[in-house]
Amino acid sequence: MKKAILVLISAILVLTLVSSSNAAWQRFKGVYVDFSYPTWDSDMINIENVDWQYTGEDVYVAVLDTGITPNWRDYFDKERIATEYGMGFWQPAHMVDPVTEEIEFGPVTPCSYIGSTGTCHGTHVASTIIGYYYQEPYDWAYGLGLPPIYVDGIAPDVKIIPVKILHDYHFPGYTGPAGVVFGTDWAIAAGIDYVTSLKLGPLHDNPVIISMSIGGPEPDTTGVLEQSIDNAIAAGVIVVAAAGNDGLEGMDWPGAYPQVISVGSTGWRYEWWWPGDPDGPDGPYYAFGYRYRLWWLQSGYYPYIDVAEAPDLTDDVYVSDFSGRENQNRFPGYPQELDVLAPGSWVRGPYPGLPGYSHIPWWSPNWGWLNAPIPGNFYYVGGTSMATPHVSAVAARMLEKNPTLNQFAVEAILESTALPIPPGSMTIYDAGAFGWGWYTYDWGGSEATGYGLIQADEAVDAA
Amino acid sequence: MKAVGKLLILCIILFLALILSYPIIPSRAETTVIFLGNHSMIRAPVYGLLSNVYVFGEVQNVGDVPVNLTRVTVTFLDGQGFPIDSISRYTKLNVILPGKTAPFEIAIQDSDERIVDYSFSELTFVATTAKPIKLELLSCNSYLDSGGWMHVGGTVKNIADRNATYVKLIATFYNTTNGKVIGVATDYANEIELEANQTSGFDIQVSGVKVPATASSVVVAESLEFLSEMHSTVLVDRTPPDIVLVAWNPQTPNSTQQVKVNATVVEPSYASGVKNVTLWYKVNDAPFQSISMQKQNEQWTAVIAPQNEGVTVQFFIEAFDKEQNKAVHPSPPYYYTVVNKSTAPPFSPEISIALLVIIVIVAGVLIKYRKKLF
Numbered sequence: 135m136k137k138a139i140l141v142l143i144s145a146i147l148v149l150t151l152v153s154s155s156n157a158a159w160q161r162f163k164g165v166y167v168d169f170s171y172p173t174w175d176s177d178m179i180n181i182e183n184v185d186w187q188y189t190g191e192d193v194y195v196a197v198l199d200t201g202i203t204p205n206w207r208d209y210f211d212k213e214r215i216a217t218e219y220g221m222g223f224w225q226p227a228h229m230v231d232p233v234t235e236e237i238e239f240g241p242v243t244p245c246s247y248i249g250s251t252g253t254c255h256g257t258h259v260a261s262t263i264i265g266y267y268y269q270e271p272y273d274w275a276y277g278l279g280l281p282p283i284y285v286d287g288i289a290p291d292v293k294i295i296p297v298k299i300l301h302d303y304h305f306p307g308y309t310g311p312a313g314v315v316f317g318t319d320w321a322i323a324a325g326i327d328y329v330t331s332l333k334l335g336p337l338h339d340n341p342v343i344i345s346m347s348i349g350g351p352e353p354d355t356t357g358v359l360e361q362s363i364d365n366a367i368a369a370g371v372i373v374v375a376a377a378g379n380d381g382l383e384g385m386d387w388p389g390a391y392p393q394v395i396s397v398g399s400t401g402w403r404y405e406w407w408w409p410g411d412p413d414g415p416d417g418p419y420y421a422f423g424y425r426y427r428l429w430w431l432q433s434g435y436y437p438y439i440d441v442a443e444a445p446d447l448t449d450d451v452y453v454s455d456f457s458g459r460e461n462q463n464r465f466p467g468y469p470q471e472l473d474v475l476a477p478g479s480w481v482r483g484p485y486p487g488l489p490g491y492s493h494i495p496w497w498s499p500n501w502g503w504l505n506a507p508i509p510g511n512f513y514y515v516g517g518t519s520m521a522t523p524h525v526s527a528v529a530a531r532m533l534e535k536n537p538t539l540n541q542f543a544v545e546a547i548l549e550s551t552a553l554p555i556p557p558g559s560m561t562i563y564d565a566g567a568f569g570w571g572w573y574t575y576d577w578g579g580s581e582a583t584g585y586g587l588i589q590a591d592e593a594v595d596a597a
Numbered sequence: 598m599k600a601v602g603k604l605l606i607l608c609i610i611l612f613l614a615l616i617l618s619y620p621i622i623p624s625r626a627e628t629t630v631i632f633l634g635n636h637s638m639i640r641a642p643v644y645g646l647l648s649n650v651y652v653f654g655e656v657q658n659v660g661d662v663p664v665n666l667t668r669v670t671v672t673f674l675d676g677q678g679f680p681i682d683s684i685s686r687y688t689k690l691n692v693i694l695p696g697k698t699a700p701f702e703i704a705i706q707d708s709d710e711r712i713v714d715y716s717f718s719e720l721t722f723v724a725t726t727a728k729p730i731k732l733e734l735l736s737c738n739s740y741l742d743s744g745g746w747m748h749v750g751g752t753v754k755n756i757a758d759r760n761a762t763y764v765k766l767i768a769t770f771y772n773t774t775n776g777k778v779i780g781v782a783t784d785y786a787n788e789i790e791l792e793a794n795q796t797s798g799f800d801i802q803v804s805g806v807k808v809p810a811t812a813s814s815v816v817v818a819e820s821l822e823f824l825s826e827m828h829s830t831v832l833v834d835r836t837p838p839d840i841v842l843v844a845w846n847p848q849t850p851n852s853t854q855q856v857k858v859n860a861t862v863v864e865p866s867y868a869s870g871v872k873n874v875t876l877w878y879k880v881n882d883a884p885f886q887s888i889s890m891q892k893q894n895e896q897w898t899a900v901i902a903p904q905n906e907g908v909t910v911q912f913f914i915e916a917f918d919k920e921q922n923k924a925v926h927p928s929p930p931y932y933y934t935v936v937n938k939s940t941a942p943p944f945s946p947e948i949s950i951a952l953l954v955i956i957v958i959v960a961g962v963l964i965k966y967r968k969k970l971f
Contacts, residue, residue, distance in 0.1 A: 204742060204750075204800065217743055221644065224804060226704075228686055240686075241706035244643045245804035246746030301784075328644055 170265070170284040171431045175477035177441035178402055178451075179524060181288055183591035190289030190530035193341045194219070195263055196329040197523070198322060198348065199256030201249030201298030206257060209266040209484040215294050219332055220247030222298030223324040224317070242324045247296040254485045258515055259347045260294045261483035262523040263287050263530070268512060285431070285482070288527030288590070295332070299325040300348060319354035322346070322388070323362040326373075330366045341533035342371045345526035347519035349378040349386025349458075353468040360391055367393060367541045372533070374526045376518035377458035377472055384461030389518075390470040395529070395545045398472055399454040399521040400555070400587055401479030401575075404439045405430075406563050430482040430514070444553045444589065451553075451587055452560040453577035454479050457518055460581040472584040473545060474552050478521030479564070485513035516565075528590045532597035539597060549585035551592035557582075629660040630667055630722045633698065637777040638715055640707070641806045650712045651805050652703045653778040655769065656720065658693040663727045665692045670719035671703045673712045681711055683718055689767045689783050690819055692727040700769040702781040704805060731757040732764060732818045735796060739768070739814050747808040749782060750800040753818050755791035761820035762790045766799045770812040771836065780808035786818075813837075838862050838871050838916040840926035845901075845912075851938040852906040860890065860897045860914045862924075872919045877930075878912035880904055890914070904935045 172182060194216060201222055206215060222245035230236040249256060265287030300317040326344060333342045344366060354360060363373055377398040378386025389396040432438050442450055453475065460470045529544050539547070559576030566573040577583065636654025643649055652671050658664055670685040682705060690699035705712070737751035749768040755761045763785055770780035780803045788797035813836040842861035850856050862871050874890040876899040890897035897914075904910055913930040917923050 204748070220744055222744075222746075222804070223643075226804075240704050241649050242643060242647075243649060243704060243805040244641070246742050246744045246748075246802055248742040248744060248746065248748070248802070324643070331645055 170286050172286045173430050173482070174402055174405060174432055174438075174441060175262075175430075175481055175524065176286060176288060177432050178400070178447070178477050179288075179528065179587065180443070180589050180591040181286070184531060184594050185535075185591075188531045188534045188594055190263075190292035190527065190534055192293075193289070193291075193343065193530040193533050194293050194295050194332075194337055195289075195343045195345050195523075195526050195530055196295040196297050196325075196332075197256055197260050197263075198297045198299050198325045198329075198344060198346045199259050200254070200300045201247045201256050202260060202294075202296045203254045203257040203484070204248050209257065209261060210264060210294075214264045214292070215260075215296060217247070217296075219295045219336075220297070221295075221325070221328050222247045223321045223328070224299065224301050225321045227318075239318060239320070242320050245298060247298050249298055255300070255347070255515075255519065256296065256298065258481075258483040258485050258513075259345065259519060259523045260296070261285075261287070262481060262520060263289055263292055263345070263527040264294060265290050266484050288524055289530040292527065292530045295329065297325045297329060317348065319350075319356070319359040322348065323354075323359045326359075326362040326366050330362070330369045330371055333366070333369045333371050341530070341537050341539075343526050343529055343533070344371055344373045345523055346373070346375040346388060347517075347522045349376050349389050349518075351378075351380060351383070351386055351464070353387040353390070353465055359388060363388060363391060363394060370540060372526075372529050372539075372541055372544050374522055374529060376522045379456040379517050379519075380458050381456050382459055382461070384464035385458035385470045385472060387465075387468070389458070390460075390464075390468070392469060392471040393541065395525060395541070395548065396471065396473045396584070397478075397518055397522045397525045398459075398475045398582065398584060399457040399478030399516070399518045400475045401452050401454055401562065401564070402441065402477065403450040403452065403560060403562055404441075405480060407439060430480070447553060447587075448555060451555055452558075452562060452575050453555065453582050454516070454518075455566075455573075455575045456516070457521075457582065459578070472581065474525060474548050474584050475555065475587045476521035476524035478516060478518050478524075480514045480516050481520040482512060482514045485515060525588055528588055528593055531590065531594050535594060536597045547593050547596045548588055551596050552584075552586035552588050554586040555583040627660040628662055628664060628722070628724045630656050630658050630664055630693065630720060632669075632717055632720060633657055635771070635775075635777045636717075637772075637779055638712075639779065639806050640710070640712075643706075646708055647706065648708045648710060649805060650705050650707045652715050653700065653781055655698045655700050655778055656688060656693070657698045658695050658722075661695055662724050663692050663694050664722040665725040665727060667693060667699060667722040668720070669701045669703065669717065672716050672718045673705055673707070674714040674716060675711050676713045678714070681707075685719070689781055690817055692725060692819070693722075700767065700778060700781045702805075730759070730761055730820050731755070732761060732820060734816060734818055737816050739812075741810050742802070745807050747780065747782065747803040747810075747812070748800055749802075749814060749816055750798070751816070752796050752798055753786050753791075754796040755793060755820075758793050760790055760792050763820065764788075764791055764797065764799075765819045766801050766816060767819065768801055768803075768814050768816045770803065770808045770814045773811055773813050773836075779812060780806050791820075836864070836918075837922040837924040838864050838918045840874075840914050840916055840924055843914055843926065843931065845931070845933070849933060849936055850903070851936050853903055853938060855903050856901040856910070856933070858890075858899050858901065858912065858914075860916075862897055862914070862916045864918055870919050872917045872921075874914060874916045876901070876912060877915055878910055880908050880910055885911075887915075906935050906937055909934045 223242050224245055225242045226240045227237050228240060230238050265285050268283050268285050299321045329344050366373055374395045375389035377389045377396045380386060388394055460472050462469055532544060533539055557578050559574055561572055561574040564573045633655040639651045641649055656667060667688045668685050670683055672683040673681045675681050684703050684705055686701055686703045688699035688701045693699045733754045733756045735752040735754050739747060739749045742748055753764055765785050768782040769778055772779050782801045782803040784801035786797040786799040791797055840860055840862050845856050845858045847854055858876055860874060862874050864870050874897040876888045876890050877885045878901055879885040888899040890899040909932055911930040911932040913925060913927060915925050
């Protein structure tokens with residue numbers, strides 16, 4: 135009987151904002167887009183000030199997650215996904231005894247890097263790194279003449295290696311005698327080993343980053359997972375992982391391993407505010423109008439609030455209540471170390487197939503009720519899962535500039551250039567535990583903030 | 598002697614009563630699950646130096662009551678036939694209704710490639726009172742993704758009057774040449790809970806082995822709520838019918854004879870069953886025209902009307918099963934040429950047999966009544 139833990143995904147809150155399906159999408163996808171848009175979260179880490187000579191070109195980021203959705207071409211250019219290296223692993227669970235409900239796990243099994251229509255977490259994570267095509271017919275219906283756009287990624291020229299190591303996102307770890315499991319340490323270790331083999335083989339001359347928006351409340355006591363991480367780092371792979379969404383209970387593993395660059399989540403005070411209101415950003419006003427539908431974009435197409443620059447930015451940053459704090463008592467013998475923070479409160483991106491939608495692969499004609507040639511849905515999602523790809527992408531831009539950087543150099547630069555976030559509290563308008571309303575979030579010292587909010591411009595400069 | 602006689606009569610009465618009452622004595626329910634012969638072993642690499650071995654197969658509930666917790670034990674053998682390891686796994690379908698099949702998949706890591714064979718060591722199961730919940734598969738389609746992995750996607754609907762949670766989809770893939778099971782995919786519908794009349798998409802994929810695009814598949818949906826006496830098995834059949842035998846008579850008709858075409862059309866036990874069979878025929882270069890074939894004792898029959906002397910008649914059979922899977926046979930079509938009446942055989946074999954039967958009957962009657970007649 136192998137000891138294994140069920141791995142819980144980091145995203146904790148998923149709300150439907152809008153969905154889309156429009157046949158006209160194909161006419162412009164990847165051909166021309168008049169506008170590309172930055173977002174509040176990219177502005178928050180100063181992506182606009184990064185030297186655009188460094189966009190992550192020739193850098194590979196392996197997203198160890200739920201794979202990418204079958205219709206990923208609706209969102210990404212073909213060149214951005216390294217399908218030739220795409221891979222999947224999972225480890226099915228099996229009941230040994232129906233009375234004791236003892237479970238054992240089968241061998242790690244290869245599978246596709248394509249996730250099912252119910253597993254879009256990895257697609258969303260990838261979209262933060264490389265950006266995504268966006269069209270929202272509901273916006274048109276509401277009279278918003280927003281043309282089809284491209285939403286900027288943090289490192290738009292990175293190549294994503296989709297490595298599926300998690301099964302269906304929204305199902306429990308184990309569901310019945312025949313068994314299905316969400317994810318195991320051994321499957322994750324297999325994914326890391328696989329990426330390491332790529333680094334030692336065909337990608338020997340390319341910087342390679344492992345981005346893991348995953349985590350579980352216990353470390354792998356067999357040591358298999360940590361050994362895989364150590365092997366990857368020794369091979370020159372940069373390993374980034376989420377701090378987890380357990381808040382004060384502590385960080386999740388593998389993010390909590392000290393050698394991993396771990397990422398907590400921040401939010402922005404004005405994320406949901408309506409700019410131009412007489413009360414201004416200092417007044418409590420929430421907009422249900424147009425701005426609401428395009429709230430995450432930072433462009434001149436509609437009014438927006440510019441994110442302040444450091445050091446004033448510290449007044450507008452809060453630490454998400456769910457962001458995992460260091461807790462050295464969470465699992466004795468396994469110390470926790472939080473490194474940096476990145477935006478993760480609400481990040482918009484592709485999220486087809488969320489419960490409520492039957493999202494059918496676009497190449498399969500006449501499936502389901504969404505029969506548009508290229509349907510696509512977008513959602514906003516919050517969690518350290520969303521913060522992690524920001525850091526992975528900034529690391530990619532650093533590595534394009536200086537491919538010789540190793541794990542510890544990247545971590546040191548990210549930490550030394552981060553914007554320190556002092557202990558504090560903030561009342562913000564947010565979608566919290568009781569729906570939309572005013573919530574006060576507070577946080578302590580470095581156990582919640584690490585070295586602070588990453589600043590991409592300074593990190594790339596220092597690389 | 599009188600007492601013995603009464604006792605004998607009583608025994609006879611009791612015996613008769615027992616015989617008469619037999620139909621109302623409840624028969625003991627049979628609970629039997631058997632292995633089907635379509636199992637297979639496939640070795641597949643994980644990556645690099647790692648390798649797994651998979652045994653796929655099916656069991657069938659040939660008893661009278663539903664069973665669950667059906668558990669298959671496979672013993673893996675080395676080249677000398679010595680056991681290496683034994684692994685037990687439950688079938689992918691939790692509750693197997695009478696007559697139904699359930700696939701299983703047993704995997705083992707074997708990077709040293711010691712395993713060359715396997716045997717079935719054990720098959721256990723438990724009778725259950727599970728009742729079906731009404732689920733319906735509205736659509737179902739299989740495809741290979743860009744990585745070469747087989748998916749099955751579609752839409753499932755809860756047509757029961759109560760909620761169904763964790764609707765599981767199980768796809769079994771068959772080698773179309775030999776019928777062996779070569780892959781199993783299991784996953785859940787996108788919706789966690791399906792209310793009455795609610796639909797959900799699903800997209801399940803095979804892991805471990807790469808199933809070829811030519812494989813046929815069967816998909817079953819099951820709600821885990823069988824534990825509370827709810828259960829569903831809904832079949833979607835992706836296997837076309839098999840037109841195994843076609844015969845026509847007379848083989849060489851003349852211009853006065855109609856031609857009777859018989860076809861035997863079968864479906865595998867797991868499939869949905871033959872829905873309709875059509876005879877398509879054409880005379881010389883005229884377009885094909887159809888005749889609906891009628892089912893007679895497991896055979897499908899149609900008649901082609903007499904045709905003019907010298908013409909060539911081509912024909913083929915088209916069959917659909919209840920899931921609209923289509924089979925056509927043969928390709929190119931069969932054909933016959935209508936001959937001159939004088940060159941045609943005087944009697945078809947059927948008429949000859951019929952005459953022979955009549956002669957035998959008449960002869961028998963004559964023998965029986967010869968005394969009265971003579």
